[in-house]
Amino acid sequence: MAPRTHSTVPLGQKIELWLPRFVVSPLFALSLFFVYGFILWTVYISFTKSGVMPNYSFEGLSQYERLWATPRLYVALGNMFVFSALFIGISLAIGIFLAILLDQRVRIEGVIRTIYLYPMALSFIVTGTVWKWILNPGLGIQNFVRKAGFEEFTFDWLVNSDYAIYTIVIAAVWQSSGYAMALFLAGLRSVDDEILKAAAIDGAGSFRTYFSVVLPIMRPVFLSTVIILAHLAIKSFDLVIALTGGGPGYATAMPATFMYSFAFQRSELGVAAASAVMMLATVIAIVVPYLYSELRGTKQ
Amino acid sequence: GAEGTVEVLHWWTSGGEAKAVGELKDAFEAQDGTWIDSPIAGGGGDAAMTALRARVIAGNPPTAVQLKGPGIQEWAREGVLNSVDAVAQSENWDAVLPPVLADIMKYEGAYVAAPVNIHRVDWMWANPKALEAAGVTQMPTTWDEFNAAADKLMAVGIVPLAHGGQPWQDATVFEDVVLGIGGADLFRKALVELDQDALQSDMMIAAFDQLRKMRGYVDDNFSGRDWNLATGMVMRGEAGFQIMGDWAKGEFLAAGKVPGVDFLCAPTPGNGFVLNSDSFTFFQVEGEENIAGQQVLAGLIMSPEFQETFNLAKGSIPARTDVSLESFDACALRSHEDLLAAIENDALVPSMAHEMAIPRSIRGEFIDLVTNFFNSDMSSEEAVQSLAAAVARAQ
Amino acid sequence: MSRNNLGGIVQQKGTRHLMMRTLLFLTLGVFCLYYLIPLIVMIATSLKSLEEIRAGSLLSLPQDVTFDAWAKAWSSACVGVRCDGLKPFFWNSVAMVVPAVTISTILGALNGYALTKWRFPGADIIFALILFGAFIPFQVILLPMARTLGVLGLAGTIPGLVLVHVIYGLAFTTLFFRNFFIGVSSGIIQAAQIDGAGFFGIFFRIVLPMSLPAVVVTVIWQYTQICNDFLFGIAFTVGDSNPVTVALNNVVNTSTGVKEYNVDMAAAIIAALPTLAVYVIAGAYFVRGLSAGAVKG
Amino acid sequence: MSDIRLEMVKKNFGATEVIKGIDLAIDPGEFVVLVGPSGCGKSTLLNLIAGLETITEGNIYIGGKRVNDTPPRDRNIAMVFQSYALYPTKTVRNNITFGMVSRGIPKADQDAAVAEISTLLQIERLLSRKPGQLSGGQRQRVAMGRALVRKPDVFLFDEPLSNLDAKLRIEMRTEIKKLHQRLGKTIVYVTHDQIEAMTLASRIAVMDNGHIRQFADPKTIYEDPVDLFVAGFMGSPPMNMMPGKIRTLGGQCVVSTGGPEDEPLDFLLPPALSERACGQEGRDVILGLRPEAIFAAGTELPGANRFIFERPISVVEPTGPDTMILFHHAGLDVVARVRPEDARPEGTLFMFEADMEKAKLFDAKTTLRI
Amino acid sequence: MSDIRLEMVKKNFGATEVIKGIDLAIDPGEFVVLVGPSGCGKSTLLNLIAGLETITEGNIYIGGKRVNDTPPRDRNIAMVFQSYALYPTKTVRNNITFGMVSRGIPKADQDAAVAEISTLLQIERLLSRKPGQLSGGQRQRVAMGRALVRKPDVFLFDEPLSNLDAKLRIEMRTEIKKLHQRLGKTIVYVTHDQIEAMTLASRIAVMDNGHIRQFADPKTIYEDPVDLFVAGFMGSPPMNMMPGKIRTLGGQCVVSTGGPEDEPLDFLLPPALSERACGQEGRDVILGLRPEAIFAAGTELPGANRFIFERPISVVEPTGPDTMILFHHAGLDVVARVRPEDARPEGTLFMFEADMEKAKLFDAKTTLRI
């Protein structure tokens, strides 16, 4: 609702009309400065010869040239796509699935919910170590299954350059799918009962009720969850560092680790900035169309 | 306090390391100074470096930072360091530090940092029982001997080389191999001076060949393993050797193992000494109190008493070559002897893997390549080519 | 609250029903296992002595249970030169997390509310722009933020850190609330307008109480993010004002020292306890029926 | 087409008893209208039949089968919810077809059914809208459409026409009636509309506070209510209930109403009533006279047992076809229905004529009909 | 107490024109009832007056002040929403007091007001419940309570009694009327209930498809509808509208209805009508006769201008006080209202009597009243 303004409106009412905008604008301004301002700064830095510290003399595209000559970049970008797709997909699926299961009048819901959620509370510096043990063929699952009598069993993804990225997916899903579940559960709980009753009368089984009645209503929740998971995927840093350290080799490098290592390990702020710009561009290319369609879709 | 205030940013946060810094703090506070501790562990100092950058940019740098190698020069070039040359001159640091190390501590001829210790990187650790079981009678002194011993170990089902597949560990092994194969000269030319010819020389190819061989001596599950777990393998006799700096000794000692009996220490092949040293670098702080503290701290770090207590706690040897080593263990004594010999023979080289030799950006290229080589089936020739190209690019 | 409304729908009884329930609990149980295994490993490890860890398989159950590691992690593990365990750092975390979560949640809720229930031209674009902040890599903002904090005189202080968390949490909190409020009937807002309530009155008295589940997920998210943040913690605080994650990190990470896995595990669990407490407490508000009976049609 | 049988059904919400033991047997193909005051438990009863609430005690049988534990989808019921409960994200078309989709009805049949039902409900042009873009009455029609489009065994309607205009409501009512005649399905229908109840029902169940007071055909309910409650509830405006005493006056049995303050009226009872009521001199009774049984004297054809009296008019309410004239008596406002042209201004002394043939008599204590 | 004035008000939802230019002047203290078919824009019009929707074009004045840009809270209006729009997390009590709390009314006054209003609405025992625990009618009463408890300048009611039972509805209607008389506030009231409209309104506005067709007092609307739409809309059952032709038959003016298939009827026009309509032989007209103007022959007192005819009964619908008898004629079902005792079974040939004094005549093309 945005009534048109008119010069004869008393001041108090005018404030009232503008209040929503007054509320949003400082936050919007903050975001402009702290997000977009800093992005601009980064874009500029990517055109300079910044090393250990920012340096503001313009250098042209040289950092990008270096960047594009770095094989690790392509590994990192490729990993980001594989990882994000799997991680977001699996977490969404598990999240929805568990939320629906928990919604079936489970008496000990509180306990189970906390169990599903707790991995997020643990710092990955430590849980990464544990996962490393569990996934290590000599120590963990493989060893365990072999001892149980299946000598041929192999599960060595962690130490296999081609599969190590999937172990990161396993651990990441472990950590975050519980939260996806919580988001969906909260969404489920705000769907009006009457509608569920109507669906029951309409002869829809639980499956159909959830998938064609409840989940469409929860479309905004999907948006939230996807954004959250995408954020986690793109920024997954601790996870990679703790679990594989980017290895074997740099087989599990990700943009976040790439950027971090150039910015802070190698003191090459310029290259790091260039990679950040590239990553943002990639994200824009994917997220903007999605947001556009979502925001249009939820307007009504 | 009367003797000033220091804020020290370091990543010695846990166990023995923290105790070691604690010694410095105690010594400083004994002089009525105020010590503000800013410990930031993680990534072998990466996290601390991140914080350091933020602090410097925000305009409140710490007084002293655990910062080493060419990094010191890099920061110095940004004009954010303070000189402690006055203290250094009056205490005559030049005379007691190995020249290679002293150069690293200076920017434009003036000391801006003080070393606290010397770690030797080219150590090889072994389990005598395992060696015995395989019929290896003595520690190898060339890589060929090492290969022979490894083959024997393999034959009796013992993992020849305990290794953790993390880039810095790969690089550690690599530089030790380079030292063993090409000697201090090649090491210096290729890994320190970054000479393109040296980098593409046959010796480098040979070094990569040896590295490839060693990849075969590592068990299947090495990837991502922490170094201490690899040490544990040696300790338990599951593996024969481990190539790792002298901090591995701390792990043996903590488990109650006795050098020479339960485990053996010997330098890796090659008559050199790969130097790793931790140091504190002094940043440009303001305020009399802080500057005073900075000067006091510099003196303290270099004092023989501190160097002794600190290194006893840390497991390394003093950076000063004139400190008495009576209370140190056998491995440390060996280290000290070799150090003096290496200085003599000009065989003392700064570690590339441990950020003593080259800027971080170039080290990054080395590590990327080495670790990639170690984890793929890249040929040695190819490795040498790519390495040279990457180094050229990063320079 | 009519939590039982839905519970009213008659469900199949008999064997089929029993089978489905069994299957349900089985599935829930399997997932519990998936989530719990790492925790079990952690607890088992934390109860071992260091000798046992060195000697044996890392994943076996402890032979001699000892709580030394816990005691050490709590009160005597070294975190830099201080060897008082994690204990002293909890307060720092609380001092930071409570204001940061509260402020960012309230602002996010206000934002979401203004953007959905008081739609003005461009609201969606503003939302999209704010939302995009969720994707900015933290590495990018670290240095300019440090400079900004330096200029503001907030460098190295807890208020500075709170500010940072609030700013970069807003994208998320706004997202959660905006997407929740989309589903709240506008009729209720209209009724409140007629009742003479203003922008804030409606927000605090009507809209916020209806959005408990959204508040819960937001608080959980923000709390976790802020509590587990490490990068901002090290970059924007100094020494004794470090949050507990930084301390935990300092306990756990060692480059050349002896690794005490048992203490690490205990410390990690201890550091997570406040967050877990929040999950349990907040979890109680995952209720149904907050919008029951609101509107017809 | 199924019969529905309720056996001592009870329902509590927490501590609140809502349905307090209902026995009800509905024949197959019957059209039962449920009426009762707001909050008496009508919707709850429908929910119990539909399986949307579990019953606390008792049994429900549909088509002879005990369905206490049968979930709603297996009861083959269609229902119109009082609160509509439309699916907010689905278009009107999909709201209507959802039940068919769930039951796997072929697309072509669905389309045909939607086309038919949307014409009937006059919502053809709204098919692609979402519920949020509809008016109240349009939503209600969609809710109707959702139920009508299916061919279940039982229809449950919860005030399905309350938000429609009179004209549309009559059309819909007629359509429902036709549908019932055509399909012969069992229908349970809640309404507050007198005419709907009277015209649609094969039997009416009058509920009060969780009980059923009377279950009978409309004519019986209207003309032979078992007690004061039913008599007072059915009829709009409701029956005038004047407290009085049985008297014998000049050998004739009368009910004497009106207090000491108010000039009493002695309503002469017709033979049928006097037979039952008289002989108990002074008995406290309540005389029930529906508004249409009191009219302007001399405006209807003369008949037997008329009682004529005069009272000042207190209120005049024209309703269109008729005009209601109120006068004070016996502590209440008695309503008389007159032709508009017979109305006089308020305050005028007016001659009323009561058709005592239509009078009902109730015991003042038990409230039961005499 | 304020007047409300609408000047060429239009409202579009996207491409849908909903209000198509309405001019309306409501006097201070007036009670205006808005009626019209479902979806014609009544609720939208209330929303515009309340300020809940922005008007697309035109002006609205309340109390002489242009309020186009005044937010709802400053218009001092109370409103009952068709969809109730209760606050789900608040108890009934707090739902009711919220408006007072917002306006800072002292606690004691609030309590008194709640006590009064809850007694009036018979919801005293529900005060601590949440809306989710109420029946439909109870919710509607809470929605009413929320509006009634305040003393604003203007009340807007959107079908406030639709879900109440007949008895309660009459009580509420009376209370609203009393309230209006006591406070004298301006009221705009949407209803589909004929009787409510007729008894409450000082003027009725009949809306159709975004326009106002007629705005006049109830009697005029009922007896002098301007066109077919208004005539057909008001009245329940609605007026019978038989298409026919003006004829002169034996020197007398008649309307001849009924087709070739169907035996025609020649309704003799009363003098008043013949004057206006006759002389245009063969003109297509529509004869409007309300159900109450057709009854069983001889059951009412004789009068002038009666027209008696015979037709077989097609449907009999007892409604309680009256019985509706339908017969086929002129392609439609004509409804006659008879006394229950005069009803005969379906199929019987029946003598009807029409009171032609009450007949209305409309032009078939313009639909305007002749």
Ligand SMILES: Nc1ncnc2c1ncn2[C@@H]1O[C@H](COP(=O)(O)OP(=O)(O)OP(=O)(O)O)[C@@H](O)[C@H]1O
């Ligand atoms: N958001 C919207 N978008 C498009 N059309 C709308 C929207 N809201 C209402 N309409 C349409 O506007 C018309 C008027 O709606 P309104 O609610 O005013 O009707 P009404 O007269 O109150 O009807 P009812 O008696 O059924 O409540 C309806 O045809 C409706 O479909």
Ligand SMILES: Nc1ncnc2c1ncn2[C@@H]1O[C@H](COP(=O)(O)OP(=O)(O)OP(=O)(O)O)[C@@H](O)[C@H]1O
């Ligand atoms: N969840 C609940 N908890 C407590 N009481 C409830 C609940 N739901 C309904 N009730 C009460 O049960 C009684 C019956 O409700 P029901 O909806 O069946 O009434 P109804 O006859 O349909 O009334 P209406 O004509 O007003 O729709 C009401 O008094 C209501 O307040």
Ligand SMILES: [Mg+2]
């Ligand atoms: Mg109901």
Ligand SMILES: [Mg+2]
């Ligand atoms: Mg409406």
